Amino acid sequence: QVQLVQSGGGLVQPGGSLRLSCSASGFPLNDYAIGWFRQAPGKEREGISCFASNDGSTYYADSVRGRFTMSRDSAKNTAYLQMDSLKPEDTAVYYCATDPQPGCTVGAEWYDYWGQGTQVPVSS
Secondary structure, rough: EEEEEEEEOHHHHHOOOOOOOEEEEEOOHOOOOOEEOOOEEOOOEEEEEOOOOOOOOOEEOOOOOOOOOEEOOOOOOEEEEEOOOOOHHEEEEEEEEOOOOOOOOHHHHHHHHOOOOOEEEEEO
């Protein structure tokens, strides 16, 4: 069965860190570009980062650049989003997704498989 399963969300204080995981089953994650998206309450889904499958290039939105880092463990068929220096405005439901195209894009329409989403509340 082809699916992406997310884990690692939860309540975190401002300034804290959290690592989200995105485990793939039924297909090799390395063959796909990986994107991370988030949707804050009352807002549209936002593409925040992506990881190309062809050259390993990455993109980060201005809102997270320098604080969030994507990585991938081929042996575990899992992608990660390390989130540091979290702010209350980072509060959202976070999603991982895969794009069969090799390049990196944060346009959600290009992504076919999606994780179930994980909530990340940032609050003291």
